[in-house]
Amino acid sequence: MIKVVFFASLRERFGSSGFAVENNQVESVAGLVKLLELPDGTSFNSIFAQEKLMVAVNQEVVDGDCLITEGDEVAFFPPVTGG
């Protein structure tokens, strides 16, 4: 299984802090992005680049080419706004 988690505005838009995905469904971050859909039917892929969303695999920021393997934690979040 792949653990998918969302933060901040993405968590609210998905209406979920995350879920598990069968890892035979996805090979890469880009593949996972294409698989996901917001509750209103919007494809996640369509907003991913447009909103400059970020992704981390096992808590390291990566890009779409990053491969995903069993047990990985994949986090999606908007640009950070701390400080």
Added chain:
Amino acid sequence: MYLRIRVQEANFSPAEVFKTLREASNGVGAICTFTGLVRDLNDDAEVTGLFLEHYPDMTEKQLVRIVENASQRWPLIGVSIIHRIGKLVPGDEIVLVAVAASHRGEAFSACEFIMDYLKTQATFWKKEVGADGEKWLTMRDSDQTAADRWQP
């Protein structure tokens, strides 16, 4: 190097952080501290509160890495970072970065470097509460520009 990183809901005392860092830093000649406060105005709109969320564990790891990068550029004796999460109101302390070094130059520079990268890389998100309701803030271009200037 002394390093203390805390992400917490509780308020903190800048004076106590300063005292602890000072006592832990042998040979210190300069301590630069930056404290960020919650403002009651943002883009001319009244702000009544903030909600701070973060990515537990990843945030702390990123802050450690930012400090490591700073310590490769300047000889640092000690660093203390505190960032609050949860509900905050205008006037609250939200973040503190304190850097101890032998001389003021490296303390000033490293403190600014750490803050610039904290703002653009550390996984914190702010939701602002105001008269018009709640909204998630977006990163300012000026914050990215501030971090980019440290690139070689």
